Amino acid sequence: MIPILSVRDLTVSLKRASGTVPVLERLSFELDRGRTIALVGESGCGKSMTALAIMGLLPDGFALEKGSILLDGEDVTKVPPARLRALRGNAMSMIFQEPMTALNPVFTVGDQICEALRLHQGLGRQAAMERALAMLKAVQIPAAEQRLHAYPHALSGGMRQRVMIAMALACRPKLLIADEPTTALDVTVQAQVFDLLKELQEEMGTAIVLITHDLGAVADITDTVAVLYAGRCVEHGPTLEVMEAPRHPYTRGLMACSPHLRLGAAAAGVPEPLQEIPGLVPPLGQRPPSCAFAPRCARATDKCSAQDQPPLAAISPDHEVSCWHPEERAVA
Amino acid sequence: MTAVENARPRPILQVNDLTVHFPAAGGKVVHAVDGVSFVVHEGRSLGIVGESGSGKSTTAQGVMRLVPATSGQVVLRDEDFLAMRGGRLREARRRIQMVFQDPFASLDPRRQAGELVAEPLRLLEGLSRRAAADRVAELLPTVGLPPEAAFLYPHQFSGGQRQRLCIARALATAPELIVCDEAVSALDVAIQAQILNLLRRLQQERGIAYIFISHDLGVVQHLCDEIAVMYLGQIIEQGPTASFFSAPRHPYSWSLISAAVPAGPLRERLKARYLVKGEPPSPIDPPAGCRFAGRCAFAVDRCRTETPLPRPVAPRHFVACHRAGEIEAPDFSSGEMARSA
Ligand SMILES: Nc1ncnc2c1ncn2[C@@H]1O[C@H](COP(=O)(O)OP(=O)(O)OP(=O)(O)O)[C@@H](O)[C@H]1O
Numbered sequence: 001m002i003p004i005l006s007v008r009d010l011t012v013s014l015k016r017a018s019g020t021v022p023v024l025e026r027l028s029f030e031l032d033r034g035r036t037i038a039l040v041g042e043s044g045c046g047k048s049m050t051a052l053a054i055m056g057l058l059p060d061g062f063a064l065e066k067g068s069i070l071l072d073g074e075d076v077t078k079v080p081p082a083r084l085r086a087l088r089g090n091a092m093s094m095i096f097q098e099p100m101t102a103l104n105p106v107f108t109v110g111d112q113i114c115e116a117l118r119l120h121q122g123l124g125r126q127a128a129m130e131r132a133l134a135m136l137k138a139v140q141i142p143a144a145e146q147r148l149h150a151y152p153h154a155l156s157g158g159m160r161q162r163v164m165i166a167m168a169l170a171c172r173p174k175l176l177i178a179d180e181p182t183t184a185l186d187v188t189v190q191a192q193v194f195d196l197l198k199e200l201q202e203e204m205g206t207a208i209v210l211i212t213h214d215l216g217a218v219a220d221i222t223d224t225v226a227v228l229y230a231g232r233c234v235e236h237g238p239t240l241e242v243m244e245a246p247r248h249p250y251t252r253g254l255m256a257c258s259p260h261l262r263l264g265a266a267a268a269g270v271p272e273p274l275q276e277i278p279g280l281v282p283p284l285g286q287r288p289p290s291c292a293f294a295p296r297c298a299r300a301t302d303k304c305s306a307q308d309q310p311p312l313a314a315i316s317p318d319h320e321v322s323c324w325h326p327e328e329r330a331v332a
Numbered sequence: 333m334t335a336v337e338n339a340r341p342r343p344i345l346q347v348n349d350l351t352v353h354f355p356a357a358g359g360k361v362v363h364a365v366d367g368v369s370f371v372v373h374e375g376r377s378l379g380i381v382g383e384s385g386s387g388k389s390t391t392a393q394g395v396m397r398l399v400p401a402t403s404g405q406v407v408l409r410d411e412d413f414l415a416m417r418g419g420r421l422r423e424a425r426r427r428i429q430m431v432f433q434d435p436f437a438s439l440d441p442r443r444q445a446g447e448l449v450a451e452p453l454r455l456l457e458g459l460s461r462r463a464a465a466d467r468v469a470e471l472l473p474t475v476g477l478p479p480e481a482a483f484l485y486p487h488q489f490s491g492g493q494r495q496r497l498c499i500a501r502a503l504a505t506a507p508e509l510i511v512c513d514e515a516v517s518a519l520d521v522a523i524q525a526q527i528l529n530l531l532r533r534l535q536q537e538r539g540i541a542y543i544f545i546s547h548d549l550g551v552v553q554h555l556c557d558e559i560a561v562m563y564l565g566q567i568i569e570q571g572p573t574a575s576f577f578s579a580p581r582h583p584y585s586w587s588l589i590s591a592a593v594p595a596g597p598l599r600e601r602l603k604a605r606y607l608v609k610g611e612p613p614s615p616i617d618p619p620a621g622c623r624f625a626g627r628c629a630f631a632v633d634r635c636r637t638e639t640p641l642p643r644p645v646a647p648r649h650f651v652a653c654h655r656a657g658e659i660e661a662p663d664f665s666s667g668e669m670a671r672s673a
């Protein structure tokens with residue numbers, strides 16, 4: 001079985017007056033039908049850029065230098081623009097972080113879902129409306145019949161995000177990219193949105209690329225995880241394995257940063273100070289060929305800054321790490 | 333530490349029965365905040381949690397006088413803050429500052445960071461440009477920014493750096509209380525940890541008190557000494573952090589917690605039993621009785637007619653539920669295990 005998505009050696013750069021600077025470097029990952037991969041990493045590490053590259057929506061000035069992106073075997077980096085438009089919203093679709101910017105304020109929710117269905121699936125007006133209604137019901141929007149005729153501003157944040165999901169899934173895409181789909185929402189709605197994505201995925205077999213800062217959600221709903229640092233993949237493997245035994249110092253740092261909820265008897269004590277990763281992600285154009293994490297890494301040695309970025313090497317089947325001195329597996 | 337512990341901290345801010353209503357179409361009324369009361373102590377943090385639309389921001393804005401209170405009292409030290417005017421008000425504003433969720437929206441893009449941080453100093457303390465610039469140069473390193481950052485414009489900072497800038501601005505007037513409305517929600521976990529540690533360090537060094545609004549229970553638990561849970565404009569449970577997370581008593585608190593528990597068997601068990609579905613009712617004409625009754629698995633007839641009042645269930649821990657104590661509380665016993673499971 002070929003994977004739904006196969007990203008190989010993806011390299012994206014930004015053209016500046018001073019020359020081209022790398023934004024993403026040699027990114028590779030695969031995603032099977034019905035599976036979910038998480039892209040994690042600090043702000044500015046290239047998560048959204050990866051998503052936009054897959055969708056063929058790189059902003060002006062950014063160019064795909066190298067690599068291929070196979071969607072169900074078809075290289076979307078090589079197809080003509082018309083074909084790409086046909087794939088977008090049909091075979092692959094994206095949920096953006098801020099639903100208000102992605103929803104058109106002057107059209108009703110129903111019209112916006114219908115447009116995609118009529119454009120891509122050639123449905124007639126009536127059929128499209130019926131499908132739109134079914135989608136709103138599928139995403140558990142209360143009073144869906146009325147909401148079909150509502151304008152986006154009249155919906156709460158949680159409902160808007162569900163409308164986005166309904167829109168993104170209306171054409172039953174093979175691939176869904178969700179870029180921080182719940183950041184704007186509160187926990188209860190977040191949990192509902194993730195449950196919903198999981199349910200719809202099971203039903204439709206959609207493959208999902210999930211971009212999120214929420215490591216709880218990563219653990220909860222993804223199968224594999226790719227950790228990006230400064231535009232490079234530094235760790236990649238099965239979610240459970242990576243989260244339980246992160247081997248790259250950066251991954252371990254990220255895991256230690258988020259406060260864990262303590263309940264019951266465990267809630268009694270005083271919280272330990274939160275661990276920090278000192279310093280910041282280097283900005284574009286200031287990323288050395290050697291390990292870009294070195295200035296912030298407690299395990300760094302001379303070798304780390306003298307040699308090129310270490311290759312992503314298998315550390316166990318399916319689990320790869322790009323580090324000269326990977327962390328030990330925690331002793332059980 | 334122990335000295336502070338023993339010398340009971342004094343209240344800085346007392347909010348009594350704060351109500352903020354907004355007019356809605358057709359002469360109706362949005363009950364955004366309906367009778368909220370709490371106390372914030374010197375050098376302590378109060379966390380406010382609750383679903384979207386529950387009135388957290390409006391509470392903060394009512395306290396800060398950014399929206400007019402419909403009724404109620406806000407007492408700063410011993411003075412009625414809502415009644416202050418002129419010089420007294422300016423002096424009081426110096427002592428309470430606010431940090432918002434979206435650092436970009438709260439920073440004027442056309443002004444340099446230094447001017448932005450200096451603004452409250454010039455406005456509220458009447459400092460000269462020179463004196464303000466000197467203070468800014470001291471402040472920026474406190475929040476982990478180099479002094480040269482003063483000459484950059486907001487778009488030249490990352491999201492986390494912009495939030496540090498907002499904190500520097502809030503710190504400029506040496507406030508006693510900072511209200512943080514989702515101040516770390518938009519940041520990634522690494523920057524969030526840096527900012528949380530910064531807030532805590534500033535609290536220890538300067539005795540600043542916080543009202544900390546967040547939808548992330550883990551963050552609130554980490555930073556706050558007390559928690560207030562809001563639902564549809566009201567506080568439905570309130571208490572010391574340890575007491576609240578050891579034994580929360582309100583069915584809505586159970587739902588919030590179930591949604592936040594890390595993945596694992598405990599989460600599945602809690603979610604199946606306690607996570608509520610759907611949306612809260614409209615704050616326009618909220619239902620009579622317990623506002624949570626429509627979604628509460630434990631509701632009885634009485635809940636739909638009679639408003640539950642806050643009752644003490646443990647020291648300084650209050651719950652507004654007719655059936656608190658009567659219904660069986662969730663078992664979190666595998667709470668620690670769930671993390672590694
Ligand atoms: N329109 C743009 N012009 C120039 N640089 C950009 C633009 N958009 C993004 N960048 C830069 O490209 C790099 C990758 O950005 P990207 O948006 O992919 O980060 P991200 O991982 O999605 O971060 P976040 O978690 O903040 O969304 C960053 O260094 C960012 O500053």
Ligand SMILES: Nc1ncnc2c1ncn2[C@@H]1O[C@H](COP(=O)(O)OP(=O)(O)OP(=O)(O)O)[C@@H](O)[C@H]1O
Pocket residue numbers: 186354355362363364382383384385386387388389390391547615
């Ligand atoms: N200026 C206003 N006019 C009318 N209604 C308002 C106004 N501001 C807030 N509301 C309403 O008051 C209620 C409380 O809103 P508030 O912003 O305080 O909620 P919140 O708890 O901060 O939510 P979130 O987590 O989404 O920030 C909501 O129903 C909101 O729609």
Ligand code: SF4
Pocket residue numbers: 248249250291292293294295297298299300301304310322323324325326
């Ligand atoms: S290669 Fe060296 S600097 Fe980079 S993460 Fe590994 S130990 Fe740290």
Ligand code: SF4
Pocket residue numbers: 582583584622623624625626628629630631632635640652653654655656
């Ligand atoms: S008062 Fe009744 S409806 Fe309200 S939370 Fe308690 S049991 Fe549920």
Ligand SMILES: [Mg+2]
Pocket residue numbers: 047048049179
């Ligand atoms: Mg992004």
Ligand SMILES: [Mg+2]
Pocket residue numbers: 388389390
């Ligand atoms: Mg708010």
